[in-house]
Amino acid sequence: MDGILLGLETALQPSNILICLLGVTLGTAVGVLPGIGPTATVALLLPITFEFDPVASLIMLAGIYYGAQYGGSTTAILLNLPGESSSVVTALDGHQMAKQGRAGPALATAALGSFFAGTVATVVLAMFAPPLAQLALKFGPADFFSIVVLGLIASIALASGSTVKALAMIVLGLLLGTIGQDQFTGVPRFTFGVRELYGGLDFVSLAVGLFGLAEILRNLESKQSSELVTRKVQGLWLTRDDFRRIRMPVLRGTVLGSALGVLPGGGHVLASFTSYSLEKRLSKEPKKFGTGVIEGVAAPESANNAAAQTSFIPLLSLGLPTHPVMALLVGAFIIQGIVPGPQVIEQEPELVWGLIASMWVGNLLLVLLNLPLIGIWVRMLTVPYNVLFPAIIAFASIGCYSIGLNAWDVFAIAGAGLLGYFLIRWGCEAAPLLLGFVLGPLLEENLRRAMIISRGDPSVFVTRPISASLLLLAAIIIVVAVLPSVRKKREVVFQGEDD
Amino acid sequence: MSTHTGEGPDAGTRPAPFRPDLFAGAAFIVLGLAFAIGGAQYDVGSALRMGSGYVPIALGGTLTVLGLLVVVMAFRGGDPAIRDVVRPPVPWRRAGLLVAAILFFGFTVGGLGLGPTLLVTTFLAALAAPEVKPLRAALTAAGITALCLVVFVALLQLKLPLFGDWLGG
Structure with missing residues (x-):
């Protein structure tokens, strides 16, 4: 609990509150724009945060992330356009509520449920991250290699679609991560003599290309420009009956989300789907789900937010991102000169706890400020796409260029965007690629270090108990993922998630 | 089979x-x-x-x-996850315009400076919009450029020159 106090002390400094507010506001403003999901929002706004010192910059990032999630829910509810798979479920009943003129209560439910879930999950995070990090400090290179392998493998188990393609995307990401100077020998790899590539591909460019440009290209597949119809939002407040109805769904969603969020590879998607189906099963009138019942918004939004919070546990204790946004945060850590891993909590307590506490502050700011400002966010929705996407191109180019004044970072957006567009079109998901890219250097470093320590004996990975059990777990996940019976069940879970 | x-x-x-x-x-x-x-x-x-x-x-x-x-x-019949998905044709011309816009930015932002580069980049990108006329694209480009200059140069104070060496700036 000392940690939380230290964190609150950091996060509640006026300048940091201001930074957090700025992040939340920017995140909501961009996240609410149709066709820009939370991952793209964070990637687009990431360069701005590099202007600040490490603590402030990560606090701002956390604010952006929460704002973007909230903005994404707003778009899902008002326009039935979920920006990311985790808000698909919110759109089911949320949009129906909006059609019935109850958009206000739906948005308020999303914000209040998220706030409650975020508060609980912050405590869970504070309880579990430090002991896990303590444990991880005993890990050797072989164990770290295995934990990265497990993280990567687990990320495909929860993804929808083909397992072979997801594996291929991971490996492609790992390969793209080898571009640049070899950290052991200093030999530049795959740089074709271009000095600007010695530092490797820029991960912000990769993320902006894969999640921003590729999405724009997908939207431009249709011939006509579509007009979006927005509805007026009035009457934000929940009735006493609404409060009574959302109480238990929020609680159950929070518990479910906190537990599932720790899973690598997008536990928050699973959390929102599972909590929705749980509420449907428990409900006395399950048939009403999908017609605009408030429980159908409360449960998945709480689960989603709790999971978003507890997915910081593997990140802060092991340095392992479990989700594309977490991968972006790892990149931000590295740019700030902090190597993510179990030592971070010990070495940078102010930063870690400040980050955790400011997520909670960010949630609070969302409820206090963004909810009343909903009219402004709704107006953001009316920006026509013909204006929006050239602006995204401009913002992305300026943002990526401003990080290192490196033209190759701009070229990389175009390359990653085309690659992402075609691979997504051919049924390959982009998220495993980004995770592989961020974890690639970590994987190679620990592999090579482990082999040196074991004097070239590869059996070290199966003779060390920690490493062996992690690899066994990864093997089980692969076998289970390709088994036909499980595949069918997974399809049922992901049914309707055809974005 | x-x-x-x-x-x-x-x-x-x-x-x-x-x-x-x-x-x-x-x-x-x-x-x-x-x-x-x-x-x-x-x-x-x-x-x-x-x-x-x-x-x-x-x-x-x-x-x-x-x-x-x-x-x-x-x-063997293809990936069941996308087998029955309708895929519209690839928007080659639009993709080409967007890629050209980004490449132009990368090549010229150092030499021309942020102002002129952005104007051309956003114009090329705006041309990729459905049913757009050049004049409309130009207006969009001018508007976005102005917005970007306000946000990035005036508010965020990024140290990017407005006009580059090629223009004697």
Whole structure:
């Protein structure tokens, strides 16, 4: 609990509150724009945060992330356009509520449920991250290699679609991560003599290309420009009956989300789907789900937010991102000169706890400020796409260029965007690629270090108990993922998630 | 094997390979081979002391194998996750405009400076919009450029010159 106090002390400094507010506001403003999901929002706004010192910059990032999630829910509810798979479920009943003129209560439910879930999950995070990090400090290179392998493998188990393609995307990401100077020998790899590539591909460019440009290209597949119809939002407040109805769904969603969020590879998607189906099963009138019942918004939004919070546990204790946004945060850590891993909590307590506490502050700011400002966010929705996407191109180019004044970072957006567009079109998901890219250097470093320590004996990975059990777990996940019976069940879970 | 009997001219023969899987598999094979062959140019080393080429060769080989598996999937009816999805044609012209816009930015922002570069970049990008007239695209470009200059130069104070060396700025 000392940690939380230290964190609150950091996060509640006026300048940091201001930074957090700025992040939340920017995140909501961009996240609410149709066709820009939370991952793209964070990637687009990431360069701005590099202007600040490490603590402030990560606090701002956390604010952006929460704002973007909230903005994404707003778009899902008002326009039935979920920006990311985790808000698909919110759109089911949320949009129906909006059609019935109850958009206000739906948005308020999303914000209040998220706030409650975020508060609980912050405590869970504070309880579990430090002991896990303590444990991880005993890990050797072989164990770290295995934990990265497990993280990567687990990320495909929860993804929808083909397992072979997801594996291929991971490996492609790992390969793209080898571009640049070899950290052991200093030999530049795959740089074709271009000095600007010695530092490797820029991960912000990769993320902006894969999640921003590729999405724009997908939207431009249709011939006509579509007009979006927005509805007026009035009457934000929940009735006493609404409060009574959302109480238990929020609680159950929070518990479910906190537990599932720790899973690598997008536990928050699973959390929102599972909590929705749980509420449907428990409900006395399950048939009403999908017609605009408030429980159908409360449960998945709480689960989603709790999971978003507890997915910081593997990140802060092991340095392992479990989700594309977490991968972006790892990149931000590295740019700030902090190597993510179990030592971070010990070495940078102010930063870690400040980050955790400011997520909670960010949630609070969302409820206090963004909810009343909903009219402004709704107006953001009316920006026509013909204006929006050239602006995204401009913002992305300026943002990526401003990080290192490196033209190759701009070229990389175009390359990653085309690659992402075609691979997504051919049924390959982009998220495993980004995770592989961020974890690639970590994987190679620990592999090579482990082999040196074991004097070239590869059996070290199966003779060390920690490493062996992690690899066994990864093997089980692969076998289970390709088994036909499980595949069918997974399809049922992901049914309707055809974005 | 479930061949579709009595359905079209393909009756009795193997069904045509599912093209998206064929393309995806081919892309993985090409990229995997490229990294493996490229990696072989560097010191490979041994398992004890891995050289710079060791990991790229191993991963490139893995990607090639996975690509082959995707190709096999193409001949076995295709990926069920996308088999029945309608894919509109690739918007080649629009994709080309957007890529051109981004490349132009990268090539000229250092020389021309932020102002002129943004104007051209956003104009090219705006031309990719459905049913857009050049005048409208130009107006959009001017508006976005002004907005970007206010946000990035005036508010965020990024140290990017408005006009570059090529313009004597």
